[in-house]
Amino acid sequence: xTTTSAAQRLDKAAMAARVAADIAPGSYVNxxxxxxxxxxxxxxxxxxxxxxxxxxxxxxxPSPAPGREDPELINAGKIPVTELPGASYFHQADSFAMxxxxxxxxxxxxxxxxxxRGDLANxxxxxxxxxxxxxxxxxxxxxxxxxxxxxxxxxxxxxxKLVADCTLPLTGMGCVSRVYTDLAVIDVGPGGARVVxxxxxxxxxxxxxxxxxxxxxxxxxx
Amino acid sequence: xxxxxYGTAREALGDIADGAIVMIGGFGPxxxxxxxxxxxxxxxxxxxxxxxxxxxxxxxxxxxxxQLGRVRKIVCSFPRQVDSWHFDAAYxxxxxxxxxVPQGNLAERIRAGGAGIGAFFTPTGYxxxxxxxxxxxxxxxxxxxxxxxxxxxxxxxxxxRADGAGNLVYRRTARNFGPVMATxxxxxxxxxxxxxxVGAIDPETVVxxxxxxxxVVRLDSTTTLAGxxxxxxxxxx
Numbered sequence: 266x267t268t269t270s271a272a273q274r275l276d277k278a279a280m281a282a283r284v285a286a287d288i289a290p291g292s293y294v295n296x297x298x299x300x301x302x303x304x305x306x307x308x309x310x311x312x313x314x315x316x317x318x319x320x321x322x323x324x325x326x327p328s329p330a331p332g333r334e335d336p337e338l339i340n341a342g343k344i345p346v347t348e349l350p351g352a353s354y355f356h357q358a359d360s361f362a363m364x365x366x367x368x369x370x371x372x373x374x375x376x377x378x379x380x381x382r383g384d385l386a387n388x389x390x391x392x393x394x395x396x397x398x399x400x401x402x403x404x405x406x407x408x409x410x411x412x413x414x415x416x417x418x419x420x421x422x423x424x425x426k427l428v429a430d431c432t433l434p435l436t437g438m439g440c441v442s443r444v445y446t447d448l449a450v451i452d453v454g455p456g457g458a459r460v461v462x463x464x465x466x467x468x469x470x471x472x473x474x475x476x477x478x479x480x481x482x483x484x485x486x487x
Numbered sequence: 488x489x490x491x492x493y494g495t496a497r498e499a500l501g502d503i504a505d506g507a508i509v510m511i512g513g514f515g516p517x518x519x520x521x522x523x524x525x526x527x528x529x530x531x532x533x534x535x536x537x538x539x540x541x542x543x544x545x546x547x548x549x550x551x552x553x554q555l556g557r558v559r560k561i562v563c564s565f566p567r568q569v570d571s572w573h574f575d576a577a578y579x580x581x582x583x584x585x586x587x588v589p590q591g592n593l594a595e596r597i598r599a600g601g602a603g604i605g606a607f608f609t610p611t612g613y614x615x616x617x618x619x620x621x622x623x624x625x626x627x628x629x630x631x632x633x634x635x636x637x638x639x640x641x642x643x644x645x646x647x648r649a650d651g652a653g654n655l656v657y658r659r660t661a662r663n664f665g666p667v668m669a670t671x672x673x674x675x676x677x678x679x680x681x682x683x684x685v686g687a688i689d690p691e692t693v694v695x696x697x698x699x700x701x702x703v704v705r706l707d708s709t710t711t712l713a714g715x716x717x718x719x720x721x722x723x724x
Binding site for chain 2: 335339358365400402407435436
């Protein structure tokens with residue numbers, strides 16, 4: 266893949282389509298709660314991609330028709346879903362063994378912060394009076410063969426979410442390999458942050474916005 | 488050996504001592520043994536340690552146990568929910584201890600408890616606040632955290648069908664924590680939608696073998712669709 270740019274900042278649907286475009290046919294994929302769930306709408310029919318939900322289902326299908334919801338058929342966000350032909354159910358230890366054991370090809374997660382090294386913070390805002398909850402976030406972050414993040418590049422207050430060092434409590438260290446945002450796709454890892462594509466912003470403007478030095482990704486990666 | 492089949496949730500629950508460690512199955516509404524937890528509420532045990540993925544919703548029985556101050560500690564992956572106000576209040580008041588555990592670690596620690604494994608190394612949580620103070624080791628180049636097994640005095644589980652031998656089959660994503668919790672408790676109490684005669688469940692399809700199950704009660708659970716409930720007393724699967 267070569268470094269390209271588009272004139273426009275991507276909306277959520279376009280971000281989801283961009284993530285989906287990188288998922289190889291036949292992959293087993295886990296989509297995290299929030300923005301990543303939109304990716305399901307952009308997986309091509311007939312691609313043979315199988316969705317995993319960590320509460321115990323492979324072969325998850327779309328939302329049921331109104332009135333067809335089953336409280337015992339839900340996804341990790343506790344939203345009613347459906348089962349597709351070829352689906353399977355399993356218990357929690359098996360589900361996370363599937364994840365931790367590297368059997369899931371791609372996991373797409375949301376994030377509060379990602380560092381240039383690929384550290385992820387997505388479970389706690391760090392607020393001292395918040396009631397904590399972690400769910401499967403830490404297991405998902407380190408388990409999949411490839412963990413990518415889908416997020417807006419800036420928080421609502423304009424603060425960059427791609428940072429030199431995460432200031433929020435970590436979910437996992439060095440676990441993220443690529444970040445898909447509304448303004449750019451950026452690879453992260455031991456070599457630092459490297460731009461893959463930009464949308465409506467120049468490379469230099471992106472560096473200014475983030476206060477980070479950004480490299481260019483190698484062509485042909487992935 | 489057969490599982491004892493009881494007529495009511497309260498009878499199946501039996502006596503639970505103050506201070507007991509109680510596992511409660513379920514992920515959201517799916518797999519929650521709602522009626523068994525209601526029986527625990529009625530039974531009266533206090534000073535409990537509860538092991539459960541969530542910490543009660545709205546005014547459900549687990550939320551009420553917490554509101555009444557009968558849960559000393561909860562071991563949980565996702566206590567905070569939009570309607571977890573009783574847990575939130577107890578947590579903020581400092582009246583309940585929380586051990587926050589990543590969901591996969593929770594499942595694996597329970598599995599280890601049931602399998603006689605004392606502890607295991609896992610990559611999950613390494614370098615995060617939830618691994619602080621824990622032993623770590625680099626195995627095959629991957630940094631790992633030592634996590635210990637969890638066992639309980641009683642596990643409350645919801646399955647779909649049982650036979651008289653205590654063999655269990657679950658329904659859809661309601662399976663979640665049931666199979667591992669059933670293995671990790673001194674006494675396992677199961678509510679099901681249907682009890683079949685011994686031999687009526689195909690041995691190839693049994694998910695939880697009856698060796699793990701002590702007590703069974705047949706109930707029309709509020710979280711199982713009415714249309715999915717078999718008619719009471721149906722003889723074959």
